[in-house]
Amino acid sequence: MRKLVLLFCIIFFLFGLSTFAQTYPLVTVEDIQFQSDSSLLANGDQPSPLNGDTVRVRGTVLVAPLVDPQNDRRVIVWAGAAWNTYIQDENGLVYEMFDGITMRQGDTTGAAQGTFFDLVDTAQVVEFTVVVEEFIETTQGAILVDPVTPVQIISNEPKRPDPIELDISDFYDGQQNVLAEKYEGMYVVVRSGITSDRNVSTGTFRINDGNGNFIYMYDQSGYFTLRGHRLTGLTDYQPPPDGTVLSYIRGVIQTRWGGSAPGYHIIPFYPGDIEISAQPPTISMIRRNLAEVMTNQAVDISASIVDTDGSVDSARLYYRIDGGSFNMIELTSSGGDIYSGTIPGVNSDSALVDYYLWAKDNLGNESKVPPSPDTNPQYFYLVLNRSVTIQDIQYNPFGTDISGYNGYYVTLNGIVTADTSDFPGSGVTAYRIYMQNGTGPWSGIRIGTRGSLSNDVSALAKGDDVSITGYIWDGPISPTFNVTRIDSVSGLTINSQNNPLPDFKVLSTGDIGLAGNGDPTKEQWESVLIKYLNVTVTDENADGPPSNFGEMLVDDNSGETRVELEDGFHSYHNLSDPTRANYIQTGNAFDELGGLLYYSFGNYKLVPRNDNDFVGWVTDVNEENQLPEEFGLFQNHPNPFNPSTIINYNLPVQANVTLKIFNILGQEVKTLLNNEIVPAGEHQVSFNASGLPTGIYIYNLQANDFIQSKKMILLK
Incomplete structure (x- = not known):
């Protein structure tokens, strides 16, 4: 009888959940987004006061989730495999701004398609039922799919709202303006900016006002990207050359305080959201003729230089040795768009040569790559009287997180420190292999599995002493995340097996800390075996709730840093993967935490490989010396x-x-x-x-x- 009563209780509870799903409160975007000036100035951007709540919210759709729900189901605004849009509430008049937000549906398969979110279109006023959540620093509404709750189209407007006219200084005026948080998710237009920091891997760039103020263009739309979500066949977009004058750029605002471009970002959606006024020459395909440079070897530098609205008037190569003064070389063209010049040989072992290119067109418009060579060098090489090592490939003293050998084939030697038993690529685990040469800084590197020798690379085992010839790949986008790797392996020799692994480098958690992409004091330990001693878990979920990306914060009293729990093959979790046995909670402690240093999504993080990297787990710090008295x-x-x-x-x-x-x-x-x-x-x-x-x-x-x-x- 008790079993029968309990079963009825379960049925009643489930029925109650179904009924309650129809009574979620209707709120405004402002209710979700508003933060007072005093709170923003004192605490910075904080999670929504409705974070974690399920609510109904209405707004005008600024961009359709899909190109065409019937004939072209590619997403326009990329958010992984999710459907995504931005809405703006034209009726939000209680506060100044705070009227924009992103809507996202992560599960787009099977019954979840019954939300009909994929059918909404630009300029429709739509009601969404969502769970309010934070993704990094951005507040968003996660479409409710359990139970599946259809969107409701309230009305159709003739067009999307007019953009708000703003200046770059509204976002950055000598420093980031935290009060500009009120524009998050809102549709704005910025005029007369000058571009810099052109990224030919992603399509992003920086927009400057000439007074030191700036915002970034973010390539979330498939119409304005060079990444995998590019809407091939519908766009011919290329990022404008540095120095381009924009008539305007319009889009929604997003805040991102981590990564290599912290600050406010504007996301253009559709063709026509960027208009160019004047464009300088485009400098691209910069190459040197030698991957490895020996003492007294001259180096030929070439590049493609094109001016689309005129002609190239002059082009120059500037180089310096060990941070000295720049020397200038006039570039010449033998016809066509390829210009070249030669850097003389250097009679000094271990010298560092960095260089940049400059061009001017017939209208006097100038461009420079990289745009800030004094403070942000990107092209450099070492002059050596020996073959390169892992340390040479990884070394970057400038903080720009780009290898001087990026895009070139080299041969490296090292001991395999992690293999596919540690990172098998099954479930949520990553698929990675690493090797290391010694125990000091810059000594580790990831081995990629692309190319004809993929199976041989995947079969490598910890302790293998290997010689690998491959392509150095170091870019800011997935799958590298600015983590240097040797990939597309064309030569692989196992010199010996079962060698001892390099010792862990003991660091303080404060040595790595949070964020700081490219900082040489952190970057030098990328892909190196490191460990922390006597750490306490200060937050079992570094990103939530409700988000949980499998990362926790730990501290040895020198400052917090992240530990990534999903990638390695071990039994520990923070509820992101509860199929594992050991649940780590806030307040737990470890005598030692080891693994490899990784970087992704704006943060350095320790990634343990297996259970052996977790030593001395204490679930109750205050009673760590007391054993239970009974079973x-x-x-x-x-x-x-x-x-x-x-x-x-x-x-x-x-x-x-x-x-x-x-x-x-x-x-x-x-x-x-x-x-x-x-x-x-x-x-x-x-x-x-x-x-x-x-x-x-x-x-x-x-x-x-x-x-x-x-x-x-x-x-x-």
Whole structure:
């Protein structure tokens, strides 16, 4: 009878959820976005006051999610595989601005398509049911798909709202203006900017006002990108050469305080959202004739220089040695667009030569690549009387995070420090291989698996001493994320096997800290085995809630830094992948945390490879020396749950532990631990029931002679 009553309770609870789904409050965009000036000035950009809430919100669609729902289902505004749009509330008159926000649907498969989000179009006023969440620094609405909740088209406007006229100084006036947060997600236009920092990998650039103020153009739209989400066949976009004068650029504003371009970004959506007034020569395809340069070897530098609205009047190459004064060489063209010049040989071992190119057209418009060569060099090489090493490839003292050998083939030697047993690429784990030469700075590098020798590279094992010939690839976009790799391997020799791995470099968490892309004090440890000692988990979820990207914050009292838990093949998690056994929580501690230093999405982070990189896990710092007095199995939490829950148990002594899950009929449905040796202490195991139906389940613990069972409820 009790089972029957409980079953009715479950059914009633599920019915209640379905009914409640129709009563979410209707709020305005301002309700979600508003922050007072005093709060912004004191605390900076903070999560929405409705963060985590499920609400209904209305606004005018600024960009369609898809090119054509019937004939061309490519997304316009890229957000992974998600559907994405921006809306603006023209009726939000309570506060000044705070009327724009992004809407995103992550699950676009199967029944989730019943939201009909993909059918909305520009200038429609639409009501969305969303969960308010934060992605990095941007507030967004995640379309509710559990249960599937269709969007509602309220009306059709003749056009999208007119953009708000703003100046670059509204966003940056000698420093970032935190009060410009009120424009996040809003449609604006900026006029008469001058471009710089042209990125020929992504299509992004910086927009300057001539007074030191700037914002960035972000390539989220497929019409304005060079990345994989480019709308090929619908756009011929190329980023304007540095020095281009814009008549205007219009789009929505997004804030990004991490990565290599921190600040405010404007996202143009459609062709016509950027108009050029005057364009200087375009300098591209900069190459040197030698990958490795020996002492006294002259180096030929060539580039394509084109002027689309006139002709190239003059072109020059500037170079300097070891940070001295720049020397000028006139470039010559033998016809066509290719210009070249020669840097004389340098009679000095280990000299560093950096260089840039300059051009002027017949109208006097000038361009320079890179645009700030004194402070932001990007093209350089080392003069050596030996073959290059990993350290030479990785070395960059300028903070620009670009290898001097980017785009060239070289041969490197090292010991494999991580293989596909550590990063197998299954589930949420990454697929990576690393090698290292010694233990000092700049000594590690990732090995890519592209090319004809992919299978041979994938078969490498930790401890292999290898010689690899490959292409140095170091770009700002996925899949490199500014992490240098040797890829497209054309030659591979295993010199010996089962060699000892390099020792971990012990660092303080404050040495790496947060953000700081390219900072040589951090960048020197990229792809190197490092470890922290005596760390405490200060935040088990570095990005949420509700977001959780598998990263936590740890601190050894020198400053917080990130640890990435998803990529490696180990048993630890922060609920981003609860199929793993060990749930790390805020307040836990470790005697040691080791792994490889990685960089992605604006942050350096330690990536443990396997369970051996976690040493001395303490789940209760205040009672780390106290062992349980008796065996115990505790009620799971949360309960009811969907789809994951945590099971805690105590062991007063080391024991052989078996933990199994049974359905109400007594049939075994899952084995979490199978006669595994577990040390004395307080322990927890995560159980993920994604593949099981709603119902009552029993979990049974056997530890030596101790046996105990408890019930739990799965509600979907």
